[in-house]
Amino acid sequence: MSSTGSCFDIGAATSDSLNEFEYRQQQFAAKHNIPIAQLDYLSDAGLLTKFPVKCSESGVAGNGALMRLTPVPLFFYRHPVHAVEYSGFSGMITHGDQKAYDACRYYGALIVAAVQGAEKEELLDNKFYETHLLWFNSIPLAPEIMKIAHGSYKQKGGYDAGIRGKGYIVNALEAALWAFWSEETFEKGALAAVNLGDDTDTTAAIYGQLAGAYYGYKKLPGKWIQHVYANRFLLGLSKWIAYEGEMWQPN
Structure with a gap:
């Protein structure tokens, strides 16, 4: 959520980690045959524990x-x-x-x-x-x-x-x-x-x-x-x- 409607003044570390997170999402989705659009709604505890969140x-x-x-x-x-x-x-x-x-x-x-x-x-x-x-x-x-x-x-x-x-x-x-x-x-x-x-x-x-x-x-x-x-x-x-x-x- 942004008061201007878009992201601004984001720190380099957070920006880099978000980019890495998106890359890992794509790799994870391809590996487990999950549509990208469904990743945010993933509730399978077994799969969730396999995703490396420390980016x-x-x-x-x-x-x-x-x-x-x-x-x-x-x-x-x-x-x-x-x-x-x-x-x-x-x-x-x-x-x-x-x-x-x-x-x-x-x-x-x-x-x-x-x-x-x-x-x-x-x-x-x-x-x-x-x-x-x-x-x-x-x-x-x-x-x-x-x-x-x-x-x-x-x-x-x-x-x-x-x-x-x-x-x-x-x-x-x-x-x-x-x-x-x-x-x-x-x-x-x-x-x-x-x-x-x-x-x-x-x-x-x-x-x-x-x-x-x-x-x-x-x-x-x-x-x-x-x-x-x-x-x-x-x-x-x-x-x-x-x-x-x-x-x-x-x-």
């Missing part, structure tokens, strides 16, 4: 993996272990670096905790990972992500203290968490994220996922909501994801 090259660690994360933890939030695991998988589809995988796992866990009603102090606790170790299947985070989880973003100086909203996923995660930590309302945090400069829209998008889960829809600025493209559709889609998540049960 990124290794070492790709851009912020695009984080900016689209929320539907995954929103769907699975009643099952935190699955939510964290699939959050990581969602990033690996387009960004093959371990740091991207772990940034998505950690941020997915924060979103799950926020949706479950955690207080801000718990979300920002430097020991959040350790106290939710079971959610992570006791699998450690990459050192760069663990440093953030242990509070590296808590810099009162913000930009002057080295916080940067750049395209590298480590910088982007740190910047989004700094904005969430440093301000007490959704609006002020979003402005803080944008005013860091650099990759402003993505930093704010990453911030908004956790902040939105924590503050809730009713505390979003009404003057902003009315200007969001297709806001009623997005609200309905969010409710649908949450509803489908209620129906889902692990095997």
